[in-house]
Amino acid sequence: MVRTPCCEKMGLKKGPWTPAEDQILINYVKLYGHGNWRALPKQAGLLRCGKSCRLRWTNYLRPDVKRGNFTREEEDTIINLHEMLGNRWSAIAARLPGRTDNEIKNVWHTHLKKRLKQNHGSNDNKRQAIDSSKDIKKEQETVNFLSPVTAADSPGYRPVSPPESSSEVSTITTSENNSNMCMKIETHEDFSEIDENFWSEVLPADNSSLASDFQVVGSDPQPHHYFPSSALATFEPANDHGSNLYSCDTNMDFWYNLFTRTADLPELPEI
DNA sequence: AAGGCGCACAACCGCGCAGCT
């Protein structure tokens, strides 16, 4: 298949956008939206290709784009998510409201890589565990699902001990505020190692809050497992038994799919 | 003051994918 060029090169402007061009684009999108980027520049009277317009809008002109320096918390979040997701900038951006993938990519290449290098010495132990792994996928499977604000900072934070039977699970924590609850898991190993006791530890102490905070996973006679409802909301369960009952394997593939598929990246509740 | 250099960021490019015909 022959690919048609994204835009006609002849007569179309390239390079930095002028304030006048920005204004034209803003006015047009405000009035008519951006249903068709390819047709937009022609209709708006811009000598740009649709791709260029889309990029300018999404990375710079959108009203919800947050300008200015990244906070330390945002940088930490990027580092943690990058450890988990790799160079999937759009997936990382989805967890940072107001930040674009392009911006995050730039920050990563200009600031954070250096910062990580500087911190390298202090994190030798952690890196050693990862470096020792021969399988790169294993490293990607390391679930390190951190929210912008650390769970320990939130009211109601309570650590949950990892199961004795699975020494590879480093930390399991739950956190909650008035209305939301989420679970943070850091692991290097197959979840099938985890025994039933682990999941009962994750349960909220007060089961009456279960319905709103968690959904039940698993079906009799299998043990019931509990996941954040916000995570399940974007995940297609293998078996739907109705009324919030789902069945799925608690192995690493499940978690890998759940947490790394861009489209299905779960919306974690704000802590 | 001016030239060189490196950094930061905006913008471009090429590819893959999804949806439509």
Next chain:
DNA sequence: GAGCTGCGCGGTTGTGCGCCT
């Protein structure tokens, strides 16, 4: 199923700016 189009993503490049010599 093939062909085509549009969009989004990640990698790369271009450019402006500040710092240093």
